[in-house]
Amino acid sequence: MRILTGVKPTGNGMHLWNYLGMYKPFLEKVKWQEWFLFLPDFHSLTSVHDPEVMKRNKYRLAAELLALMPEDNRFMIFEQSEMQHINDITWVLSSVTPYSLMLRAHSFKDSQNKNSDINMATFNYPILMAADIIGYDVDMVPVWKDQKQHLEFTRDIAQNFNNTYNTEFFKLPEPYIDENLALIPGLDGRKMSKSYDNFIGIFDDEKTLKKRVMAIVTDDTPLEDPKDPETCNIFALMKFFATDEQLLEIWAKYRAGWYGYGHAKLELLNMLLEYFKPAREKYKKYMADYSLVQRELDAGNKKANQLHSQKYQALKEIVWL
Numbered sequence: 001m002r003i004l005t006g007v008k009p010t011g012n013g014m015h016l017w018n019y020l021g022m023y024k025p026f027l028e029k030v031k032w033q034e035w036f037l038f039l040p041d042f043h044s045l046t047s048v049h050d051p052e053v054m055k056r057n058k059y060r061l062a063a064e065l066l067a068l069m070p071e072d073n074r075f076m077i078f079e080q081s082e083m084q085h086i087n088d089i090t091w092v093l094s095s096v097t098p099y100s101l102m103l104r105a106h107s108f109k110d111s112q113n114k115n116s117d118i119n120m121a122t123f124n125y126p127i128l129m130a131a132d133i134i135g136y137d138v139d140m141v142p143v144w145k146d147q148k149q150h151l152e153f154t155r156d157i158a159q160n161f162n163n164t165y166n167t168e169f170f171k172l173p174e175p176y177i178d179e180n181l182a183l184i185p186g187l188d189g190r191k192m193s194k195s196y197d198n199f200i201g202i203f204d205d206e207k208t209l210k211k212r213v214m215a216i217v218t219d220d221t222p223l224e225d226p227k228d229p230e231t232c233n234i235f236a237l238m239k240f241f242a243t244d245e246q247l248l249e250i251w252a253k254y255r256a257g258w259y260g261y262g263h264a265k266l267e268l269l270n271m272l273l274e275y276f277k278p279a280r281e282k283y284k285k286y287m288a289d290y291s292l293v294q295r296e297l298d299a300g301n302k303k304a305n306q307l308h309s310q311k312y313q314a315l316k317e318i319v320w321l
């Protein structure tokens, strides 16, 4: 089984929800499978037009992913723009994709609502995404639910091609959308999200991390009073990092009184630092020497290109190019 996910370099930096809510559960479910993870930089180009920002975002995301993912050869990472035939496949798919289907895409309608005019790449975005997926005979695509329609489009586009040429050339991928992803509370207790600015970044420096943790919203129960861990944002976050024993101990401290929210925050900070220590160290190493990241990307690019090019050569025969 082949699994593929594209992670768009947005420059946001990974926060707790991205990892604990999304990658980690996926990783656990797909443990023994081949997993392709790639940076859809052509997709980023639809909205990022500053080369420095583009470069920085890409470097950072690649380093973050490499730092967090298990080191084994079932996992590989590559760059979309390094695929020699990605735009060729996109063009062939565009040639069998009805305009009326594309008009239904939420992604372009949303951008259109924000801008008076959009670029053509934003309009064509879902076709490029289909080429990303079906160009590798992918079986499963783990994505968050905002990508659901794109996956439906991918299947429609593949099916259109197969019908047009009376073939089963393109495999129809299965989306893997987990509707029950753990909700990680943000600093203010709402769902952790970049747009609420209530997130805790995994790779931020210690000072920033501390500032973030200290900003977690609590009630104003006085220090000496017993507190309710079950309604506390700090405790809710601890649940992801502490062992059962640690949690029980902390629970008791909450109930006993004289355990302030400041104490709890420092304890949470230490848990975070401990939990992400290996990943944070790896990230530092990658950011200090980008050739280490490039080496991984080069290896992934080579393997992915081989597969994608093979598919394109076979595709050319079908459409007679």
Ligand code: TRP
Binding pocket: 004, 005, 006, 007, 008, 040, 043, 128, 129, 132, 133, 141, 143, 147, 150
């Ligand atoms: N469109 C996805 C997003 O915005 C990124 C993406 C591009 C992708 N190609 C993909 C995701 C292929 C999964 C598979 O997040």
